[in-house]
Amino acid sequence: MIKFDRFTLDNGLRVIVHRDSSTPIVAMNIIYNVGSRDEHPHRTGFAHLFEHLMFGGSVNIPRFDEPLERVGGENNAFTNNDYTNYYLTVPVYNLETAFWLESDRMSDLAFSVKSFDVQRNVVVEEFRQNYLNQPYGDAWMLLRPLAYKVHPYRWATIGVHPSHIEEATMEEVRDFYARFYNPCNAIMVLAGDVETEQIKELSEKWFGPIRKGSVYNRNLPLEPAQTEARTHSVNRDVPFDAVYKAWHMCSRMDSGFYATDLISDILSAGQSGRLHQQLVKNQRLFSDINAFVSGDIEAGLFVITGKLMKGVSMEEAENALQSEIDRILTTPVEESELQKVKNRVEAIMEFSEMRVLEKAMNLAYYELLGDAAQANELLARYASVTTNDITLEAKKLFGSENCSTLYYFANK
């Protein structure tokens, strides 16, 4: 249970405060409601590039990191399909520096042309390091456009191609900032040994004067229901064949989300998960295999990925995987197996609230979904899932026409 207070500044900035007096560290987490789904199809990777630029200096502060390091703080950020998240931790006695820094870069943009040039290169190197120069590193970039034809989830956050980053212009950057980086499009969470009144004062002082900006109304095309199975095969310089399957699933706010998430746990959570027991240990067809939900806010993907053991044919591996899917479709899951995955969810939540930064991130995310209080309702939501719900959601999910499969073959 994470207790919190909440208030909104006149310019629309939502602020959440969680008190935890057990630590000398305060976490500040800011979500901007913009992700790679909001990009232009010819400028993919832009939201993430922009995240890099946010460290390149603001109106009054030439470098973001240094003043924070000077007060013993540390920070970073990440971008995903749905939103951009900036976070920092700082000793409680130097908290005001965090307000000074984050409010300045919310006030106006002022990074240098040089920083822009350099960060484009840095992001291209990140693209290479994490995707292009890794075995199987492009699999997601191939799977997305197979599963999505219309919705912007069809491209990865890093972008479709490094050239999209290389061609970005300063003017596009300014437009992007004006559209998305406004207080009314942001959520700020403070967690640590702080009082709500103190945070109110600091927020009014530093963030209060910032222009409101215009509210962003998201209006993205809906992905039409998939009507036939799709497949795509590639050959790559990797040691072993792999298979990637994706089924369209419900959105994060859909009541079916919890059962769908538990299906992925039944299939592959922990070492006792069905796929690992059956396909890795008993039949020795895969060296590893995982099922997971993509975790997107809008209708996302339920994904199973596996690497085949050497000498195993794709057909044999896929048939065995299909029989595990058939099993969850036709045989009701045992009460004890469902209880197992629920217990696991409970433990994960308990462990995920060990640090103020994790709590701050959770609160900000659920506030973005609509209400931070949902962070405290999760356990009850998962607990209420029945064995019947599992069967029903599995039937919605695992229709063969709903599936996209990427066959990733090793060059011989």
Added chain:
Amino acid sequence: MPQILNRKTQPAIQPPGRIHFPQPEIYQLSNGIKVYQFNSGTQDVISIEMVFTAGSWFQQKPFTAMATNLMLREGTLNFSAQRLSETLDYYGAHFENTTERDNAYVTLYSLNKHLDHTLPLLSEIVKKPLFPENEYAVLAGKQRQMLEVNRQKVNFLARTHFNSVIFGKNHPYGMFLTPDDIDKVSHTDLAGFHANQYHSGNCTIVVAGLIKPALMKALDAHFGGNDWSGTPSLREYTKPNASEKKNHFIQKTGAMQSAIRMGSIMFGRSHPDFAGMKVLNAILGGYFGSRLMVNLREDKGFTYGIGSSVVPLLKGGYFVISGEVGAEVTSQALSEINSELLRLCNEPVSESELSLVRSYLSGEMLRAVDGPFAQAGLYRELIEADLTMAHFEELIDTVQHISAQQLQDLAIKYLSPEKLFTLVVGPEEI
């Protein structure tokens, strides 16, 4: 009238107060195993970490130490592998099995309310593993494939091969694993390694979380008996045998980036220069604002990330610079690294930069003792090196007081470019 907000100037900086290092409660089980306990936190969870003198240092054949640790949970006297994982997962608990060069670790993470069910499983896996042949065949096959995938990565090749360059490929810290090594280890080797290394004479326990008074008794019941005694293993110092060549290259055709490693052997935590080197390392490559990051990433855009570290081991240690850079800028990157090393040797660090690093490191230490799990992790490293909290007091003292001159002397002593070894893994030799 409201005051005009001064956005130009950073709000007043408070100097760090005294960092409070929490002391653990220490007690002994009936057979002499020492238990270190950090009782704090806000969540009703616990971690029980068992440290064994069972790192890869002690193996006769590569893969033995790691495979033994991983196989502990694949079948025991009273539990099949499947029943073990079913039970563990049912109670939402998990094991972490880690093997390092010096020691091996088996950690149970559990909700306190299920500890009566999960603690017996920990006892089962460390004391009564069977190393079943069929389970080992699965694990070895899986590990072999994972290794073959990892060997496609420039970064993995650089990391594993660099240690053999600086320690020698037959030194316990220099050995690295090849797929064929895996085939040479049998399930009976694991049983032998377990008998020699996993016993009460080689074990220390570190507990963290919200701890119930009954824990001490439960630990004694499971681990305090004489049913798993043994003679403590000793580590004989082995002299490193570094390569005669300073520059090394491994070709990875088609790679878009080169992985760079540059460094040399150094020393453990108790060496008088260790604390000073931590500060010097921070300046060079130990945080986001370090010289390597500012130069190669923020100024040149050669890399997504580059850094350096001082790695203490129990019988020595090493210093290493590591990063992946665009293949086409590899030689420029090497020359920039070189010039940063020379700058450390030739110029004293400015007061402004030094004070920045002092503050950054103080904040890092504060974060390092934030929460019971962090405290336990930190303290465990001290126990392993036979040190006490006084070591951190000294570290803080050095961070606050070391001079630019002392840092420059350290740079000349340890970081002159001609003393360091270089390994590049990339598409073509520079």
